[in-house]
């Protein structure tokens with residue numbers, strides 16, 4: 001792979017070192033200005049070799065301005081300096097992390113079901129691999145930092161609008177308890193970017209223990225490069241699945257874990273009414289993390305066929321289809337990893353099939369557990385599927401709000417048969433709802449522990465009060481477009497405690513006002 005300019009050549013020649021922190025003396029003259037304590041580098045991915053990535057420097061972002069800095073995450077990462085000038089320059093893509101040449105990785109993927117033989121970090125750069133004070137390895141990746149050899153003619157930028165959405169949602173998901181990549185910083189700029197209209201550029205710094213996607217494996221499989229496939233698998237297993245490292249059946253066990261994590265992740269998304277929007281295999285993490293937030297959405301009104309991405313004309317990634325798509329994506333990963341499973345193709349296929357077949361039971365079990373938790377039930381019974389489906393049908397027919405309706409259920413008094421106060425008011429089909437409440441009360445009374453207060457507390461820990469509704473993100477975007485980042489900061493605070501009542505923030509739990517109900521979310525970002 002080609003190196004793009006002289007600075008990079010210099011960086012690449014300097015090498016990535018042996019994983020131990022570099023002494024300040026080895027930094028460039030420019031980097032000598034850096035006196036603040038930084039987390040120790042721990043390069044691993046960046047040492048795999050040039051089949052996996054290309055060194056690329058960020059394209060300078062003019063007049064970078066901090067829209068948000070995640071100080072809590074910075075502390076976890078061991079960045080003690082806070083956001084000073086040198087760090088701002090790094091997070092804007094204007095200078096490299098000392099001692100680490102930034103790289104863009106290559107991958108492929110199935111986009112809306114169609115095979116695309118080469119994608120890659122078209123606007124992302126891995127800028128550092130570090131060790132946190134707690135001893136964990138983290139990768140820092142810029143998104144929107146300019147073109148790379150994988151940009152396919154696009155500009156390598158991300159607009160402020162979509163960057164705010166990714167920033168808010170990845171933190172929201174983290175605090176909801178969903179595995180996800182995270183965001184450290186959001187830097188805006190005056191640079192114009194052409195989308196449907198002219199917008200401005202922004203750079204987000206994402207943080208994850210790895211950004212490796214299903215598509216990374218598909219790339220090497222389809223290019224018939226089994227050696228690179230094996231190198232990548234060893235890297236992922238050694239770094240992310242250390243309990244499997246060196247085991248003779250490590251590949252099968254690793255893949256079984258990926259399949260299980262994916263099945264669980266889909267259950268978590270469903271239970272929160274979260275729609276990803278672009279579930280292409282290049283947006284699926286081999287760690288089972290939510291990755292690449294584009295036209296995602298938390299449903300307001302419940303609809304099984306809700307499609308959050310207005311460019312998804314066929315509804316391939318509709319809410320109700322997500323579990324099956326997760327399964328299909330696993331089938332693509334397993335296919336790509338066949339050469340790792342056995343030398344004999346038939347034997348490899350049998351192992352892969354056995355792993356694939358674990359997806360459905362793992363997902364169904366996780367899904368039923370989550371629905372049961374949302375209803376405050378201790379044990380899961382077969383008949384509970386019907387109870388859940390009946391409630392969802394009532395919500396769908398009545399165009400009722402998903403998040404609010406589940407949250408309100410915790411108010412139910414089990415031991416008298418009057419109207420369900422505090423729940424019924426927002427329901428539409430009252431006859432069906434009253435009948436359902438009768439069944440639900442009967443079900444709750446049959447539990448071993450029927451204490452209402454304890455059940456309400458349990459339910460409120462799984463049914464969030466606050467989610468990142470589209471209209472909330474949109475308001476923060478509109479403020480930020482005129483240079484006011486206060487709403488972004490308020491939302492970040494709000495979404496840190498999604499399960500708690502925040503009396504002064506009650507309005508954020510409301511349904512969108514009628515004129516904000518259909519905020520358009522396209523693939524353009």
Ligand code: AMP
Pocket residue numbers: 119120121122123124147150151152154155156157158278283292294525
């Ligand atoms: P996404 O839809 O954001 O997951 O992107 C799909 C592929 O297109 C990835 O390889 C991205 O890096 C690339 N891509 C998307 N937008 C841009 C852009 N503005 N510039 C360069 N590459 C892009």
Ligand code: MG
Pocket residue numbers: 282283292
């Ligand atoms: Mg992507």
